[in-house]
Amino acid sequence: MKRTMIQIGPIFAALRRHKMATLLIVLQIALTLAVVSNALFVVKTRVVHLSRPSGTDEAHLFAINNQWIGEPDLPHIDAQIRADVVTLRQLPGVRDAFASQAYPLESGGGGLVFIKHRVEQTTTAQLALSYFADEHALSTFGTTLVAGRNFRADEIGSLGPYDKPAPAAIIITRHLADKLFPDGAAVVGQHVYLDDAHASTIIGVVDCLEGSYAGSSTRSIDEDTVLLPARYTSPDESMVYLVRVQPGQMDALLRTAPAALMAQNRMRLISPEDGVVTLAQARAKGYATDRGVAIMMAAVCVLLLLATAGGIVGLSSFWVGQRRRSIGVRRALGATRGDILRYFQTENALIVGIGVALGVALGIAGNLSLMTHYELPRMPLWVLGVGALLLWALGQLAVLGPARRAAAVPPVEATRSV
Amino acid sequence: MPCGHGVLRYYGSLAWRSVHRSKALTALIVLLMGCGVATCMVTFAVFRAASADPIPWKSGQLFAPQIDNYGPLHNWKGEPPNMLSYTDAVALLHAKQARRQVLIYASKWTVMPEDAQRLPSSQEGDAVSHDFFAMFDAPFRYGGGWSASDDEQRAAVVVISSALNQKLFGGTDSVGREIILDAHAYRIVGVLDDWDPKPRFFDVSSAWFPFSHPRQVYLPFSRAIDLQKAASTNFFCSANAPSPDLPTWDSILRSECVWITAWVELPTQADVVHYREWLRNYAAEQQRLGRFDWPPYVRLSDVRQWLDLPLNGVVPKASALSMIVSFSFLLICLVNVVGLMLARFMRRAPEIGVRRALGASRGAICGQFLTEAAAIGLAGGVLGLLLTAIGMAGIGHVFEPEIARLATLDASLLSLTILVAVATTMIAALYPTWRAAQVQPAWQLKSNG
Numbered sequence: 021m022k023r024t025m026i027q028i029g030p031i032f033a034a035l036r037r038h039k040m041a042t043l044l045i046v047l048q049i050a051l052t053l054a055v056v057s058n059a060l061f062v063v064k065t066r067v068v069h070l071s072r073p074s075g076t077d078e079a080h081l082f083a084i085n086n087q088w089i090g091e092p093d094l095p096h097i098d099a100q101i102r103a104d105v106v107t108l109r110q111l112p113g114v115r116d117a118f119a120s121q122a123y124p125l126e127s128g129g130g131g132l133v134f135i136k137h138r139v140e141q142t143t144t145a146q147l148a149l150s151y152f153a154d155e156h157a158l159s160t161f162g163t164t165l166v167a168g169r170n171f172r173a174d175e176i177g178s179l180g181p182y183d184k185p186a187p188a189a190i191i192i193t194r195h196l197a198d199k200l201f202p203d204g205a206a207v208v209g210q211h212v213y214l215d216d217a218h219a220s221t222i223i224g225v226v227d228c229l230e231g232s233y234a235g236s237s238t239r240s241i242d243e244d245t246v247l248l249p250a251r252y253t254s255p256d257e258s259m260v261y262l263v264r265v266q267p268g269q270m271d272a273l274l275r276t277a278p279a280a281l282m283a284q285n286r287m288r289l290i291s292p293e294d295g296v297v298t299l300a301q302a303r304a305k306g307y308a309t310d311r312g313v314a315i316m317m318a319a320v321c322v323l324l325l326l327a328t329a330g331g332i333v334g335l336s337s338f339w340v341g342q343r344r345r346s347i348g349v350r351r352a353l354g355a356t357r358g359d360i361l362r363y364f365q366t367e368n369a370l371i372v373g374i375g376v377a378l379g380v381a382l383g384i385a386g387n388l389s390l391m392t393h394y395e396l397p398r399m400p401l402w403v404l405g406v407g408a409l410l411l412w413a414l415g416q417l418a419v420l421g422p423a424r425r426a427a428a429v430p431p432v433e434a435t436r437s438v
Numbered sequence: 439m440p441c442g443h444g445v446l447r448y449y450g451s452l453a454w455r456s457v458h459r460s461k462a463l464t465a466l467i468v469l470l471m472g473c474g475v476a477t478c479m480v481t482f483a484v485f486r487a488a489s490a491d492p493i494p495w496k497s498g499q500l501f502a503p504q505i506d507n508y509g510p511l512h513n514w515k516g517e518p519p520n521m522l523s524y525t526d527a528v529a530l531l532h533a534k535q536a537r538r539q540v541l542i543y544a545s546k547w548t549v550m551p552e553d554a555q556r557l558p559s560s561q562e563g564d565a566v567s568h569d570f571f572a573m574f575d576a577p578f579r580y581g582g583g584w585s586a587s588d589d590e591q592r593a594a595v596v597v598i599s600s601a602l603n604q605k606l607f608g609g610t611d612s613v614g615r616e617i618i619l620d621a622h623a624y625r626i627v628g629v630l631d632d633w634d635p636k637p638r639f640f641d642v643s644s645a646w647f648p649f650s651h652p653r654q655v656y657l658p659f660s661r662a663i664d665l666q667k668a669a670s671t672n673f674f675c676s677a678n679a680p681s682p683d684l685p686t687w688d689s690i691l692r693s694e695c696v697w698i699t700a701w702v703e704l705p706t707q708a709d710v711v712h713y714r715e716w717l718r719n720y721a722a723e724q725q726r727l728g729r730f731d732w733p734p735y736v737r738l739s740d741v742r743q744w745l746d747l748p749l750n751g752v753v754p755k756a757s758a759l760s761m762i763v764s765f766s767f768l769l770i771c772l773v774n775v776v777g778l779m780l781a782r783f784m785r786r787a788p789e790i791g792v793r794r795a796l797g798a799s800r801g802a803i804c805g806q807f808l809t810e811a812a813a814i815g816l817a818g819g820v821l822g823l824l825l826t827a828i829g830m831a832g833i834g835h836v837f838e839p840e841i842a843r844l845a846t847l848d849a850s851l852l853s854l855t856i857l858v859a860v861a862t863t864m865i866a867a868l869y870p871t872w873r874a875a876q877v878q879p880a881w882q883l884k885s886n887g
Binding site for chain 1: 462463466469470473474477546548550557558559560620621646667668670678679680681683684685686687689690754755756758759760763764766767769770771773774776777778780781782784785835836837838839869873
């Protein structure tokens, strides 16, 4: 340690003679740290985002997009939906099924609801995402109640295109319950308002269930979901049947389920291209951008670190080449190989250290400006710490080769000319 | 040196010799430039595709008006909504204050085939007023648009895309024939040529998906309203309040919910000024009438400005983000190259000293080293081109496939790659060259002596 400390004075003296080259390495380390830490942070947020659970039995779920044709009237649609879910539930291999207007990981489709505690409330209402559901919804999703009870069959209403959803009973996710009632009061039995006229009672709380927008962007309400006990009857808009299958039955049911619906009634349209979607496909599609961005950022990080390492190797080799004579003199005056090696390593550690200090400032500035333009949270300091450590290790590794060549310079070099 | 060419050839041979002498350093610089330029070009190609001007000959004359009918309490981050309520849209259409005005909203239609054996299909379309086709220069293969009187009479007419015409009629002239949309018969008055502007700017606010889901049917706005055809995609009533009770179609038309995009054609600057003034007066009138209890807040955006609006979000955020990252990458590569160039040039200080002692001027030294930098830049550009081509093959995995498909390696991108590589390498070489030119002939000779 002492032998290392002793070198610092001469290192600064030497660096003063190479101001520009030193400055370039410092600048490069600083920029690399700023970019790499921000890029790694983006990778981390994307990976966290795309690996969130949807709260459902994704592997065994698929959705059928159904569009009515011939403008049937609402009672007919309602009757048809009731018949359809019975047909689906009776198919061999089907565990359960229900009708809704959207499905998890769809990247769209779901309804937005604003929830108020009181009608006269003037503060901003709580935004949430909704699914239409019935008493089979929970067992189809595969999500579990943590409090309260499921819907009863007699609570399921019929909702036309002009009706506002304001049911007497709703089920919400735990995430939403925590936002609505942050003080930890008992949630089941509480009244809230989805419109300005009717109170809805929270009858149950489920563990976790993502809304249908998950995947489209880093929305903050992806886990704030409301289940509304209703069949959605609209002659214009398409609706969705969600089907949960027994293990191993997926492939067969992807064909037989839509066929069974068509056999029930042909006045419907199930697109041959994208009418039937498994949740696995929906996840891959919904998170394609997140995955892409993560891959690209990671690739750029690797390239950037390689480039920086290359730069350090190049400049260090040049310095070693320039100082062969001085190294020879030092060796002749009694410096050991280890001293020379340590000299270059200390020099590198110092330069990288200065670069890192500058890079931390740049990295924070970069994060702050990204925060204003992209929905990125504040970068925790440990990301910069990891980046700094990575760069420091990289610098030591990169300088090792040139430093060893320097240590190999024989003392006799002192007697030679340049 | 007899003439310019000879000088360049001499510098070229010097450069070649020095490349031979410091292979590793040169290779490293070329590699860095190649990687830096290639990442920039790939992300730039995607960004360029996503932010392209879809109607360059007219984008400065087409304007989308916005009127804040939500008010400061209910709009989104102080932005006026990017669509209009029915009330405002129709007022704007009837005011006829522009050369042309068009109303648009996205809708989905079920097309029933004539042949009962074939399956019906769902087609995406736009309900538009009759000026639409002339305003956006939509090319027709057969027939044409409908007239103002068709709009007034709420005529059952339709213009279909060439793709739908191919599917239903095998590509033959189907003008005058009928198709069934949602259980009603429509007379085909026109078949469009292949027309799919990217991004599809005109209905981006009401339909989403500016790069996919091309429209297949266009029918009169007035007719769709009569049929109580709801907007298929976007319909917003407030940025933060529960939606109002809308028990009937009439209540939707009277509500402050927004779902209609308007476009106006304003050929001259004077027209723009006039229209902006009219729009403000309209909002002021609404305030006087007590409909708005806030001062007029209106906006008129041309096509480019419209596509840049955060509410429309046409350019994917991932694309802009990756541009920032890749340009930082190029910057870091350049800083690196400055350092390596410095090492490369200073290693040759003795050679410079000899050349200077033999009478080469500072300018000659500069010329030599800049030529060398240009040559290295060119090599980096060629490598960059290769890497860009590889990158372009893989961008479908990173960006939305429908946008990635639009990004192509064309002649302009090709030349830009080479240009950026050579120019940036030469800029990076400026300081090292200046340093090289400072080498004193006498000092070098002495220390070598």
